Amino acid sequence: MVTVRDASFAVFAHYGVDRLFGNPGSTELPMLKGLPFPYVMGLNEAVVMGMADGYARASGKPALVNLHSSAGTGHSLGNLFTAYRNNTPIVVTAGQQARSILPHDPFLGAERPSEFPRPFVKYSIEPARAEDVPLALARAFAVALTPPMGPVFVSIPVDDWERECALPLLPDLSLATLPDPAGVQRIAGMLADAKNPALIIGTGLANNPDGWDAAIALAEKAGLPVWAAPYAARETFPEDHPQFAGFLAAWRDKINSALAPYDALLVVGAPVFTYHVEGHGPHWPEGAALAALSEDPAHLSNLPGGTAGSFGVLGNPAAGLRQLADLLPARAFTGTSHQLIDPAPEMKAAYVLKRIAALRPENAVIVEEAPTARGPEHDTLPIRRKGGFYTCASGGLGYSLPAAIGVAMAQDDKVIAILGDGSAMYTIQGLFSAFQERANASFCILNNSAYAALTGFSGEFGMNHVPGCDLGGLDFAKLAEGQGVPARSVSRVEELDDALAWSFAQTGPSLLDIRIA
Structure with missing residues (x-):
């Protein structure tokens, strides 16, 4: 017999877990005792989930996330939804109050924990007994990795970790299914x-x-x-x-x-x-x-x-x-190739992206969340390598800044995060995690001082004005420097190439506040 904690650590080792992404809370503390791998801290659970998603997608391994009960899990839900749409294998554990006081509506208790993250998880459970926690975790990993892959959720009461249990059987699984x-x-x-x-x-x-x-x-x-x-x-x-x-x-x-x-x-x-x-x-x-x-x-x-x-x-x-x-028999290609454009030198998204394409390091990875720049990106910044591009399938904002940190952790090449100013602000505190982890990521903020994607889309509904879209006054260089990340602001074409070269030459995180029209 071993403790639930030691049996759970054995499950994590079996599935290749090598770090834990989290934001610690009181009901999770016993899990962290004797943790056999690094703890990656995010200042908000949305940051935690985004980093784990980027790491799992880039590494090809499942990621492990630890959250607090209802409030912490709630903070993560936007990026949990993105992980679900991204088909990312993430096992989420969440702290629950002690079993003995659950009938008394305790502080920080979750009343229906397994229901809360649905429908954005493939499997969700709070085991009926402490002894069942390791088996629930083993099943969670298997479900997360079964195609189509996706996140799963296990709620674990705080007093379960010290209980005794048997080690679960951990078979090796081959989960790919060949087509008919x-x-x-x-x-x-x-x-x-x-x-x-x-x-x-x-x-x-x-x-x-x-x-x-x-x-x-x-x-x-x-x-x-x-x-x-x-x-x-x-x-x-x-x-x-x-x-x-x-x-x-x-x-x-x-x-x-x-x-x-x-x-x-x-x-x-x-x-x-x-x-x-x-x-x-x-x-x-x-x-x-x-x-x-x-x-x-x-x-x-x-x-x-x-x-x-x-x-x-x-x-x-x-x-x-x-x-x-x-x-199939061999056949010659007779179609038309996608054509890139050559935009004029002006502080607009297309030209900035063209210069990123020209100056990016060999094998650089692009992580993108700049909705108004997606079209210009397609026309100026070709992706040429396997594992060379990541963005969010859900359309929810706040994913790609922390995801870029996770991608950087999973591989050795420079990561270039191309972010809109509105998108970046959803999880701007992720820059502190980039600083702590020394993530080799260049954060390029395309700052047009607005939720420009929304104002541009308003024409679909016959609107010529959308309230609440003005983001003027944000200074991303100061926001980055306040979290330990070196940064520069760029507002003129003449400054752009030098600033990009400076950022791409850094071996840790850096940020460019690129003021575009």
Whole structure:
């Protein structure tokens, strides 16, 4: 017999946990006694969750998060929702009050802890007995890692950690599921019979370690033009590759227009499709056959009905693409390549992003949350490497600043966080974690003094004024320096290259407050 704490540490070791992300509270303290790995502290639970998400996605390992009961868990929910949409394997443990006083409505007690984080977790439990905590944790890791991956939640009363229990059995699991061979054959037939087929890739393929290479192999063998699915939250395909066609917008009419030349579409690791506003008409060009390949059943069950020639295949998408590359005959590429632009030298997002692209270190990783700059980013800052791009699939703000810290912890290359001023302010206290962890991250704030994405989007609803969008007066250099991160402000084109070179040369965190029009 061992303590619940020691048995839990054995579970963590079995699943490769090498650090704990958290913001400590009283009901979590017994968990931290004799902690066998580093504790990564965030000044707010949203920061904690964002760092853990970035670390898990970049490392390919599950992340462990420790939160306080209701209030601490509540603070994390925005980025917990993002982790759920990102399909990130995170095991969240939350402190609960002692079992003996739970009937008395204690201070810092959580009345229904397993219900609180739903529906943004795949599994949620407060074990009925202290002895069951390690087994609940073992199951939580298995569920988090089962495709489609995602966060899970375990509430643990403060007095459980010292109780005795038996070590749970910890089997090694192989959780990848190969797609049905008959389904792959059917996709191969659809593509082979088409005169002008295309490949559309989403985050679900990029989350697979072999997804990038498998997509390149299939596209080059079969001559397929490749599109990034709407709001893809990872790199999908080399954006300087001649067969990269561009990015699908999250508008139904724009999707139909972009895909009009094709008579067969293979959508991999993405819904069909993600939309931002209501649309009308077909979901893809009429007359085009469509197949969806994904390990997420929701992508297939949500396949729009009423269109002839559409079908879905469930299974590991990278394995499916490898099989298709073997089955399909060679075909030359005859499509059109995505074209970058060359913006004029002025303090606007497009030019700033062009200079980031030109001056970034070799193999730099981009972590982005600048909604108004996403279009210019696509046109000026090509992602050229596997593991080279991260953003949030949920659309919720406050993710990418802490996520950049987690990504930096997981790998050795420079991380460049491209953030809007509004986005950065949601989790600006994450800069203190960057300082503490010496994260090799350059935080580039595109400061337009507004929630400009919202004012720009207002035209969709016939509005010419949106209240509450003025962010003038924020000084990000001072905010960074107050948390130990060196910073500069940039307001003129003549200063830009020198400031970027300075930031990229740092071996720890730095910040640029880039004042753009």
